[in-house]
Amino acid sequence: MLFTRRGTGTGRHRLGLAAVTALSLGVLTACGGGSGSSDDAPESTTIKDLVVDVLAEPDSLDPFYRNTAEAQRYYRLVYSSVLQWNEDGTLAPDLAAELPSVSEDGLTWTIKLRPDVTFHDGSALTAADVVHTIEEAQDPENGAVWLSGVAYVKSAKAQGDDTVVIELTEPYAYLDSKLAMIPIISDEDEYAPNKTYATTGNGSGPYRFESLKRGDALKLVRNEDYYGDAYKFETVTFKVIPEDASRIARLTNGESHIVPDLPTDQVELVSKRGAKAETVENNVSRLFAYPSMNADRPTSNVDFRLAIANAIDRQRIVDQVYGGAGRPNSTYLTYGTLHHDEELGESFGEKPDLDKAKEHLAASGVDLDRKLNIIAVKDPNVVSAATIVQANLKELGIEATVDSQDVAGFYANLVSGDYDLILFDSPASTSTGFAPDYVNGGLNSKAANNFAKFKDEQMDALLDTAMTAQGEEAQAEAWRAVQERDVQTQGNIQIAVSQISEAWSNQLAGYQPSATLWLNTLRDVK
Structure with a gap:
């Protein structure tokens, strides 16, 4: 399980508006033979309530407050962004109806939004919400983790309900990647850092916040009004299990289905116990x-x-x-x-x-x-x-x-x-x-x-x-x-x-760990 040496590389990793991930470090496949498809496993229809055992819970559910793995696993399922990442590292429209159009000088970005999107509280998601999100991220008093990503935004304005126009002070090469990262929040919620959304949520994503029991579990319920394809699982529960041995035992006896952050030296053990495990190269x-x-x-x-x-x-x-x-x-x-x-x-x-x-x-x-x-x-x-x-x-x-x-x-x-x-x-x-x-x-x-x-x-x-x-x-x-x-x-x-490294249940037919730090591939489980 050694990283292989590569020559110094600064190759092009962006195709037009699509940012292509270049995080492969050339690691050899994790020993233990735990990697590979689980297509020959029982269908995942047997799992309605997905359980993900995590080392720790987010200290806040505010999507502007943290960008840690614990936080993003939660709010990438609850909130949507203008664009989204594909597993091959390209960008695709999410709330946007199509990829943004960019002026020849790179200073004006025009975004058309898809129609009929609602937040979990039932309110409509419009261009005004995207503008509100950018302005809240820009406010230094909010201390948002996305502040540097909007540093070159001169203005964001709504043109009707379905169009956002962003003007930049200078051409910013990475705005598209930020549009795929910044969670869109409602302008009907008066945002206060680490207060408004600290223990609850109001996004437009495939799952909505259900409950939080500190030190125990964070539960999400499928959003039946989601604008995209419905996710397979009715609920997703993040269960706090700090001990590696306990997480492995719960996975192999069927109490849980995914174990992120598996110690690499435990990949072979998990494989021998009949579950899937691999080191995620990207x-x-x-x-x-x-x-x-x-x-x-x-x-x-x-x-x-x-x-x-x-x-x-x-x-x-x-x-x-x-x-x-x-x-x-x-x-x-x-x-x-x-x-x-x-x-x-x-x-x-x-x-x-x-x-x-x-x-x-x-x-x-x-x-x-x-x-x-x-x-x-x-x-x-x-x-x-x-x-x-x-x-x-x-x-x-x-x-x-x-x-x-x-x-x-x-x-x-x-x-x-x-x-x-x-x-x-x-x-x-x-x-x-x-x-x-x-x-x-x-x-x-x-x-x-x-x-x-x-x-x-x-x-x-x-x-x-x-x-x-x-x-x-x-x-x-x-x-x-x-x-x-x-x-x-x-x-x-x-x-x-x-x-x-990550481990997952044989019951999850077709599941593969994501190259991102959040559960991006849950949308691929049918």
Whole structure:
């Protein structure tokens, strides 16, 4: 289960308006023989109530508040977007009646909406709702995760009920991918961040919110008024089962039907127990550390961050934590993404460079009189990686502690900067839409989801150039400059990328895991 090496690639991955996913990292098929079609299994008509066992629930159901896997699995079923992703990485109309038309100068996008769409509360979905959604995403007070995706929108206006016209300040190469990611909300709901939709929902998607029991289950019911083809299952329940052994047992004894985020080293075990399992080649997760940028924290010092970056044993983490289904990583713009530069992605190497780490530590002038605190998101893989980082830092002469918390537990610290390092794993470009501009959301000083509050004027300028560069050659050059600056500054300390494994029941005839981080392929189960 090893990632194979590829040459540095910046090949074209977009065809007209269709953004094509480039997340394949060339991983060999997961050992254990668990992959493959389940067409020979019993028909899935026996399953009316689909149960998905998850490690954790979303800390909020607000589709503007989070873009984590836990959140998107929920709101991609409850909300619709203007466009949608196909599994081959192309874009298709969703709420749009057809793909948008774009002016020759790239500044005007015209979107025709399909008729007779309603929200779950029965109100009509019109162009005014799309305009409302864009304006709420643009409002910096809302802190929407989609803020950077609408940064170049000058105006959005409704022309009647079925047409939206978007004017841009500059040609923005990735607006189509954002139109497939931003969930459309109703203008009849007065939006308040993490309040209006925090524990309920009002979308137009194939399922509607039914109930939420914190720490136990989140239940959805099929939307019988859905404008598209009806989904197979009457209900979808996300059941919170944090223990891997329990999730595997529930799957193999028929209590559940899908287990996302399966540890890669458990693929063979699941297969031997009669269920399906595979490593999803195109679904890539990035392991990194948020460094606090508060002035009183040692991690606000760039040399201190570079000391940490050079001290980490990335290959040990790949081998021991991810069973080899991963790669060391040094750049935010990660492997498989359009315009990723593989040479820069390997800048910190597979093994620690303690001499260089000590040089940066000395240059930082930091002399810690306490232990460095590492918070690891409550995920077995991330916690295991954190203990390896802890040991690496000890070799550098830095004592550290590891504290495991869920997102809700450490989020206040992340926002306030009251921490040293927070280890986290996050989907790569799937989190914002199969395009390199997810980097802008994490490293631009003005982005709402730049949680570490990294601020670097040179990086801001480089990102602005990359976001608006026209033509493949100019875009490749601009994104390489971003990656060069990233290696020099490490606004997020990059550690590794890994591929996600998934298990599913033999009863799910025709089901295959999605290349996205949400359950995109449920619509294909007939």
